[in-house]
Amino acid sequence: MSRVRLPPVFLQHAHLRAGSQSAQPTTTNRDCPSEGCKIPVDIILRSSDGKSFGAHTKNLEVFTEGFPPADLANRSDQPEMEVVELPETSAILELFLKYTHNQRQPDLGKYPFAVVSGLAEAAEKYLAYSAMEVCRIQMRAQAQAHPMDVLMYASKHNYPDIRDAVAPFTLGLSLTKMRKDLAPNLFIAWVQYREHYLHAIQTVLSSPPSPMAQHKGGFWTCEGWLAFDSALLAKLGGGTFTLNDIRAFPTLVDQLMPLHLKDCAPCARRAQSWAVSASRTLSAAVPSFESCM
Template sequence: MTDAENKQIVPFVAQKLPVCQIPDCKLVVDVVFRSSDGSLCGAHAKTLEIFAEGFPPASLLKENEPEVVQLTEDSKTLELLLQYLHAGRHPALSSYAFPTVASLAEAVEKYQVYGAIELCKVRMELSVQNHSLEVLAYAVKHNYRQLANQAAPLTLKKSFQTIRRALPVNGALAWAQYRDECMELMRKAINVSPPVILHKGGRASCEEWPEFYMLVRDNFTGNLDNLEDYREMPHFIEAKIDKYLGECKNCQRRAQNWSGAISRQILHEHAPDFTSCL
């Protein structure tokens, strides 16, 4: 807990202590948590000492004088957190919405509830496709480098203003550098020249080639929407061949050669890891 939160510990003055929310719990309530939305939850100094390292030890509490601890978590997160501060089977996080899981993930990191940290991390990893920015912020904050590298490519369409609000200064600056490096790799890939295959009469291409060529370039050049997918450029080219070059075998071969050259360029120029920019 932070010093500010420790200062929010005050004696509980009330006629009746709040009960522990865990079913069938027989332990004496000697700590009272107040959530950010004002709910009171009963807890036990001994289980806090056993299952977490982020709370004051039980020896610091006054006997027969329960303490009220003001926490920054809302009541839903707090009730879920308390389940991980008791022995027994814990709830399946797969049944909870992402905001609740993300809030719990932050709470178990803050209070060092080691039995739940890895479980929450796994759930955050499973959420990366739909909540890439939130997962990136979580990974940067808690130094989960592999997870940060997994999430970062999925955030490349975001504006810098959005990133700046979500990440600390060093993380936002690293993201800006990372995006610039990815954009440079995409520019190098799209600028690979498609080798010419001469047509009958010495022509370099048929009438369909210019439209096909510009379609590919326009789809990727400076297009942030495709920045995270630039490795798919060869597949994009091959998928358009039949529609745009279906009547010209020479231009079809040229497009296939172009796709292969871009693939080799992408393999040669490895994309940076986000964490290499931190």
């Protein structure tokens, strides 16, 4: 039986077999996974975990650029439908095929991040434009929860806006992990970006505002300020500051002020001034990640 001729972009990611056994256990269900679809199935896509899905060569041609034209796939001398083995899991492949139909798109907010990120990779790989933009939006929304995955996705597929958005959330990751997982040029850019934050931290912590007014007895610092300062250090890891901690500095100040400084107006103003100056310092001192590339 002759094989379907695939363009180079597709050959990198698929292996075709006709009438052979997969290394993974397979299912016999070859229906189209798109609910209500009445288009005849003329090709079988098999996931990495052995599940087969019916698909339509014309739809794959229209909705993607990574699959061969339908007239190449539909050969009259083929006694059976070809089986195309893909590296995507069944959960990802089933979702991907829904984007090769003229129908309402699935709600990606209902799917686990691993499936959404896998769909995002499949959309980029097979050039499924109907899925690429919605995946880009979903990946950006997961920047704080999954910073490393989103950074690598944005860098691999050249989304500088997402890279800028996710970069601050990677600052709490270890230098060892970043060196191991990132490409050399991306790691160098990340280190340069991180250095700007380190300098900003030093500036913020070494320059609290001066006391606003003397307290009773001629003291410039009251017990409330000492309690506030101790609580702030405790919230920031007992003096062992991480880059993620320092980004939360202004928020922590706002949270601790009512607990420790509600009876001292001068110290409350001093704390507010510190939070404002910290925000300004961090905003002004740290460039976009893209500028470090």
